[in-house]
Amino acid sequence: MPRSRNPASTGPSILYAVKQVELAVRSRLDETLRPFGVTTIQYSALTVLEHRDNITSAALARRSFVTAQTMGDIVMALERRGYIVRHRDPAHARRLVIAVTDEGRGLLDEVREDVRLIELRMTTGMSDEERDELCRLLRTSLDNLVEPEESEQA
Amino acid sequence: MPRSRNPASTGPSILYAVKQVELAVRSRLDETLRPFGVTTIQYSALTVLEHRDNITSAALARRSFVTAQTMGDIVMALERRGYIVRHRDPAHARRLVIAVTDEGRGLLDEVREDVRLIELRMTTGMSDEERDELCRLLRTSLDNLVEPEESEQA
């Protein structure tokens, strides 16, 4: 296969680009979410919970690359606002499994369109194939970065 | 043009993927940078300064989507550690332009290889073309998200 250029040609610029895009996205998301009184971090956690119900705070922390204590604070903030509830896992009395409430789903529904507009703006000028490719390459990047040891069900 | 699928097919999952990848990258970068006593945020600012010398803290703030005060704190932290120096712009007495010191470049050199390893791990299994494509799509995303009003030279 023809290696068109040296492997370091792109340098550490992909990491830099990821960082910059995330900063830009967060800036836009903050504007969108401010009227609702939730932070981008809290919203991100809530979107994960929307798709992965009955997960514990500790598992959510591992998935988000933060400590259990940090995620504990975020989860408690969401609980205080009524967006989630927690109840004991019958099979595992130490665990508190999280469920998104109707209020939580309501919030997600309220901001869904605005969030989609940010994504549409970000991908302006891209073809559907390019959008799919970007998403696929980001997922691959994430898979490559996570520790392989993690084998949880939630 | 044949729109192969509905535009919402990928949903807001690209934003989610960007966020997750950034969290993963930051987690790895934190490990790498901890022995050097700099945070990922400080390091990111320093890499921008490496390529864009003679920029002001305020301009750096705009580029990084944070307030001037926030970037002021980060810049002062880098200054205290001796990684940058600031001096008055002769043409603009109010501005303090930033220059990376030899110590700053030394730090960047010391961590460059480790940072590159993170990027290599992240792009494991990708062809050179895919790496380039990922970088290109991220740059496009960033361009689409920045305010067009900004027309600074630095």
Place this chain on the structure above:
DNA sequence: CCAATTTCAGTTTAACTGATATTA
């Protein structure tokens, strides 16, 4: 006894807002 989960306490960094002096 050990590992995982949760939580309490304390600390630090990074973000914000608001206000102020300076200067082009």
Place this chain on the structure above:
DNA sequence: CTAATATCAGTTTAACTGAAATTG
């Protein structure tokens, strides 16, 4: 006068470490 820059002060959120209780 206005806008931009830098900075001072105060606040909040998000991250950490350390420690403790509980449970499998």
